[in-house]
Amino acid sequence: MSLKYIDLFAGAGGLSEGFIRAGFEPIAHVEMNGDACDTLKTRTAFHYLNEKNQIEEYYNYLKGKITRNELWAKIPDNLINAVINTEISAETLPTIFEKIDSVLGKDKVDLVIGGPPCQAYSVAGRARDPKGMTEDPRNHLYKYYVEFLKRYKPKMFVFENVPGILSANNGGYLELIFEAVKEAGYELDKKVLNAKHFDVLQDRKRVIIIGWKKNLKLKYPHFEENEPQYEILKDLFSDLPKIKNGQGEWGAVDYAKETNNYLEKSGIRNGVCFTSQHIARPNNPNDLEIYKIAVNKWVQDNKRLNYAELPERLIKHNNTKSFTNRFQVVNHKGISHTVVAHICADGHYYIHPDIKQNRSITVREAARIQSFPDDYFFEKSRTTAFKQIGNAVPVLMAEGIANKIKEMIK
Missing domain, CATH: 3.40.50.150 (Vaccinia Virus protein VP39)
Structure with a gap:
């Protein structure tokens, strides 16, 4: 029973x-x-x-x-x-x-x-x-x-x-x-x-x-x-197709690589040859330029971006005193900071650490950070999916x- x-x-x-x-x-x-x-x-x-x-x-x-x-x-x-x-x-x-x-x-x-x-x-x-x-x-x-x-x-x-x-x-x-x-x-x-x-x-x-x-x-x-003994980029994101902002598939998408130890052990990948919802939100040129600065700073210097220190032409928010960490890169060599429901509003707090992709994380990547299996499907839209993932245990x-x-x- x-x-x-x-x-x-x-x-x-x-x-x-x-x-x-x-x-x-x-x-x-x-x-x-x-x-x-x-x-x-x-x-x-x-x-x-x-x-x-x-x-x-x-x-x-x-x-x-x-x-x-x-x-x-x-x-x-x-x-x-x-x-x-x-x-x-x-x-x-x-x-x-x-x-x-x-x-x-x-x-x-x-x-x-x-x-x-x-x-x-x-x-x-x-x-x-x-x-x-x-x-x-x-x-x-x-x-x-x-x-x-x-x-x-x-x-x-x-x-x-x-x-x-x-x-x-x-x-x-x-x-x-x-x-x-x-x-x-x-x-x-x-x-x-x-x-x-x-x-x-x-x-x-x-x-x-x-x-x-x-x-x-x-x-x-x-x-x-x-x-944890694993890393975001090497172990969690490694097999997903590389895409840029605004790209990706809501439905089925084939893996770009074979599975690995963490994906098997965690049950994130469970023997099926495809996943879904590997889709990134589009970004404007201003944000994409900030993303590049943030990724370079993090990957090369191990330092977080302070919004107030950006070139003046890129600063669009009046408030430069608080929330100066509003642009944050997911730690590529360790584990992610906490995923919260605000990810449904914008992806600035969850920038992908691969500068070549230059985007915020996809619905599937957010779901993986929350350890959802790849066959878990979040209904309705990209925004509602992000919100559900951010609120989840x-x-x-x-x-x-x-x-x-x-x-x-x-």
Whole structure:
């Protein structure tokens, strides 16, 4: 019997994908963003068709041979309906519970996973808001998370968020979360975990709260802190076709090279001879000139570009006092800095380190930095795909956490 879970605030499914890899079975995904829900449905199709030895149907979709509706039509309705596209609120909870109950049947929920939107807790979000996000209703979404614990009484739960949650309201929100969860009958603990310790080629810190029913007498699992042994350019990007800004394919694209140790070990490449969404956004000549300066500075001198020090003709922003690192090159000889949702607005913070390509990273490269497998398809558009990727939990990190949870529950 596989362990069953509900994924709340599911996003594009990075956390969920890790748990599926570890052998868990999703009962339902709840997510308010329609594009992310479409991505979840398409990924549901992948897992279903893979299990039924009909994976060619999924590849036909990536190759443009069938439409998305034709793909989804191959999936049982109960699986498609298990992706619940709605905001979680006091008004919607009864309907969400009803939908989950109809999918669940007589089965029990072993686990609840997910993390409320992090903007309300993030340091950057608080800095931008005149009221420091204190009046943002998202601060209180944890209350609905707790309602799922009360209703389904899972053995354990995993709650993910940004490190800013530790300092939000001087730690007050975290205190409220702990109190509410304990009242619901759970013990819990928190740690700041870094994705790079899970073989993700990215420096990405996240607060991971893990809880368990009081009668289970468990404790927070131990995670090894292994430093990454691989590099972005040599190991992560090496087999992707070299393209310039504005170039690339939304659909299927053949690899330019054979696979390598990291791509195999991570599961990013899994035996298929093509990927998709290796597409770069177009840039204006001004930005491309800045990119070249930034790459030269980084690759040759190991120094980051300070926006205020650019030639005057290239400076287009009035603000040269803050955000002077707004143009940043991905570290070619190490791991990437944190991928965030702002990548959907522009790619200046994620410049490709190969000066010959002179562009920001593609959708597929961003997905790889987040350790998504190459057959993972993000729905709708380049912008929405970037946003989903930036908001996601890295798949390898999720899988590492899931494996520990599995050991504890069994």
